[in-house]
Amino acid sequence: MPRAITLENLAKSYVVPVREAGVRAGVVSLFKRKTRKVEAVKEVSLSLEAGEIVGFLGPNGAGKTTTLKMLSGLLHPSAGSVTVLGHEPWRRENEFLRQITLVMGQRNQLIWDIPVLDSFDRNRVIYRLSRAEYRERVDDLTDLLELGHLLNKPVRNLSLGERMKCEVAAALLHHPRILFLDEPTLGLDVSMQRRLRSFIARYNKNTGASVLLTSHYMADVEALCPRVVVIHHGEILFDGKLAELIKRFSAQKTLVLEVDEDSGDLSRFGEVVSSEGGRVTLRVPKRDTAEVTARILRELTVHDLNVADPPIEEIIDQVFSGRMS
Amino acid sequence: MRSWLQVYPAFLRTALLSSIQYRASGAIWMIGSILEPLIYLTVWSTVARSQGGEVGGYTAQEFAAYYAILLLVNHLTFTWIMHEFQYRIQYGSLSFALLRPVHPIHADIAENIAFKAVQLVVILPGLILLCVAFRPHFEPVGWSLALFVPVLFFGFLLRFLIEWTLALGAFWTTRVTAMNQIYFSLLMFLSGRVAPISLLPLWVSDIAQNLPFYYAIGFPVELALGRLSPEAAMRGVLIQLVWLAVSGVGISLIWRRATKRFTAVGS
Numbered sequence: 001m002p003r004a005i006t007l008e009n010l011a012k013s014y015v016v017p018v019r020e021a022g023v024r025a026g027v028v029s030l031f032k033r034k035t036r037k038v039e040a041v042k043e044v045s046l047s048l049e050a051g052e053i054v055g056f057l058g059p060n061g062a063g064k065t066t067t068l069k070m071l072s073g074l075l076h077p078s079a080g081s082v083t084v085l086g087h088e089p090w091r092r093e094n095e096f097l098r099q100i101t102l103v104m105g106q107r108n109q110l111i112w113d114i115p116v117l118d119s120f121d122r123n124r125v126i127y128r129l130s131r132a133e134y135r136e137r138v139d140d141l142t143d144l145l146e147l148g149h150l151l152n153k154p155v156r157n158l159s160l161g162e163r164m165k166c167e168v169a170a171a172l173l174h175h176p177r178i179l180f181l182d183e184p185t186l187g188l189d190v191s192m193q194r195r196l197r198s199f200i201a202r203y204n205k206n207t208g209a210s211v212l213l214t215s216h217y218m219a220d221v222e223a224l225c226p227r228v229v230v231i232h233h234g235e236i237l238f239d240g241k242l243a244e245l246i247k248r249f250s251a252q253k254t255l256v257l258e259v260d261e262d263s264g265d266l267s268r269f270g271e272v273v274s275s276e277g278g279r280v281t282l283r284v285p286k287r288d289t290a291e292v293t294a295r296i297l298r299e300l301t302v303h304d305l306n307v308a309d310p311p312i313e314e315i316i317d318q319v320f321s322g323r324m325s
Numbered sequence: 326m327r328s329w330l331q332v333y334p335a336f337l338r339t340a341l342l343s344s345i346q347y348r349a350s351g352a353i354w355m356i357g358s359i360l361e362p363l364i365y366l367t368v369w370s371t372v373a374r375s376q377g378g379e380v381g382g383y384t385a386q387e388f389a390a391y392y393a394i395l396l397l398v399n400h401l402t403f404t405w406i407m408h409e410f411q412y413r414i415q416y417g418s419l420s421f422a423l424l425r426p427v428h429p430i431h432a433d434i435a436e437n438i439a440f441k442a443v444q445l446v447v448i449l450p451g452l453i454l455l456c457v458a459f460r461p462h463f464e465p466v467g468w469s470l471a472l473f474v475p476v477l478f479f480g481f482l483l484r485f486l487i488e489w490t491l492a493l494g495a496f497w498t499t500r501v502t503a504m505n506q507i508y509f510s511l512l513m514f515l516s517g518r519v520a521p522i523s524l525l526p527l528w529v530s531d532i533a534q535n536l537p538f539y540y541a542i543g544f545p546v547e548l549a550l551g552r553l554s555p556e557a558a559m560r561g562v563l564i565q566l567v568w569l570a571v572s573g574v575g576i577s578l579i580w581r582r583a584t585k586r587f588t589a590v591g592s
Contacts, residue, residue, distance in 0.1 A: 074420050076585050090585075094426035102424055109421035111339055113346040118339055125335035126425050154346075 004210040005048040009080035012041040040066040042234040053211040055225030063234040072102040101176040105186030117151040127174035141169040161192040181213040218312040258304035336435030344443040355447040366392040381524035386462035410492035466551035484541040486572035496583035517543020537568040
């Protein structure tokens with residue numbers, strides 16, 4: 001399959017003014033500016049095949065959005081190279097812009113004061129869609145995202161979730177081959193998140209578009225992204241299958257037990273995460289799991305036992321906090 | 326047809342739809358624009374009467390004509406882009422504009438034209454009231470009025486390009502208000518808005534006649550009033566075109582540098 005996106009040693013640094021707090025420091029800074037170089041992204045290399053969905057994970061300030069902005073052409077890289085569909089994004093050639101889209105959660109590109117459909121129509125002209133093509137795509141998106149009753153409302157009268165659905169629809173009218181989705185489900189309720197997720201999956205399947213998605217909701221990543229890239233302090237910590245990430249970074253297993261309520265203190269078996277009635281959750285080192293499980297079964301009356309990986313949030317948190325890397 | 330020309334009907338349509346949303350704020354805005362020439366008109370016609378009926382070649386009635394036309398010309402050429410750019414950068418709407426396969430300036434031009442068309446509904450009655458109250462006097466000249474139409478359009482483009490270029494200053498500093506203030510002071514004084522430039526000291530009016538401000542406002546007004554000789558009119562059009570070319574080159578150079586610099590932090 002052809003490469004849709006290639007980054008080689010991509011870096012972005014900013015020069016930011018530095019000033020201490022206080023009036024004195026403020027006055028001094030009038031005459032003498034101190035600046036500091038911030039490396040938002042350092043030597044990131046990565047590639048995406050056409051049709052791939054990749055989850056881009058990292059804590060706030062890790063460099064995710066900066067990377068997405070370089071990929072979409074909003075930012076000029078400080079070093080390294082980036083190619084998207086054979087184009088250098090920062091040149092923002094029309095041919096390139098017609099094939100990509102960027103959705104940023106909570107930010108809108110729809111026109112505030114006019115009905116959604118009028119904004120859509122404006123995109124029809126900007127992206128040079130024929131009327132037939134346009135009508136077909138609006139109908140499709142209306143079906144998939146259940147937009148019917150929203151199309152004739154001014155954007156300012158929509159709820160956050162409704163607006164987000166319309167934003168996504170507007171961003172996809174021109175059938176982009178590359179989707180950059182920056183926190184597309186931010187602030188949406190659970191059912192709306194689920195609907196948007198299944199829509200993205202379907203769009204990817206139907207059109208073969210590549211998707212690079214950032215999200216703080218692990219449910220998004222688990223549902224959509226077979227492959228994840230973890231970035232921290234501007235560097236890639238991990239690039240591979242989600243299952244591989246769990247295997248590599250999860251050094252512990254979670255044991256959920258149903259035991260008699262009077263089983264006493266269970267901390268001799270491992271870290272007690274929660275204990276409610278007879279239901280106890282323990283965390284034990286992965287290498288000790290078999291031995292601890294055998295001891296529990298030997299020493300306690302166990303009604304039920306379940307061994308699982310810790311929740312993905314926890315693993316990611318461990319990766320970010322540097323405990324496991 | 327050039328691809329960017331094709332987007333204009335759609336841009337005009339959406340801009341028109343947005344413009345008619347806020348009738349009250351539009352009306353208040355317009356009262357402000359009518360007040361400004363009204364104040365100068367009152368001052369200058371009082372001065373003219375106290376000077377024996379005429380000052381700097383204008384009678385009170387001719388001042389009335391000057392400010393009536395100025396009201397129209399200023400309305401049709403003004404922009405608000407310099408106030409807006411800072412917010413676009415701060416709140417990220419510029420990012421989306423940059424990712425569309427059409428230069429963002431076209432949406433701005435369309436929005437400007439649509440807003441003006443809508444506001445004419447308020448401006449024209451204001452103009453009529455001003456005429457009834459101050460009884461302007463001028464003798465229209467056929468060729469002048471015919472030339473006024475393209476000259477007004479060039480004036481609009483000139484002001485638009487200059488102000489759009491200056492607005493790009495927001496890429497370098499997020500506080501452009503100070504710069505705007507200097508520009509607006511120069512514009513008020515050297516464009517003929519405070520007074521016809523023939524009333525300014527000779528050396529100031531000489532400077533004004535070589536800077537672009539006058540060619541966006543005062544020059545079209547004087548042309549419509551029939552106060553310019555054919556030679557002066559042709560010279561004015563030429564200077565307009567020169568400044569248009571300079572602004573056009575300036576805007577493309579600065580735009581390229583500005584967007585390269587654009588760091589989109591927080592947007």
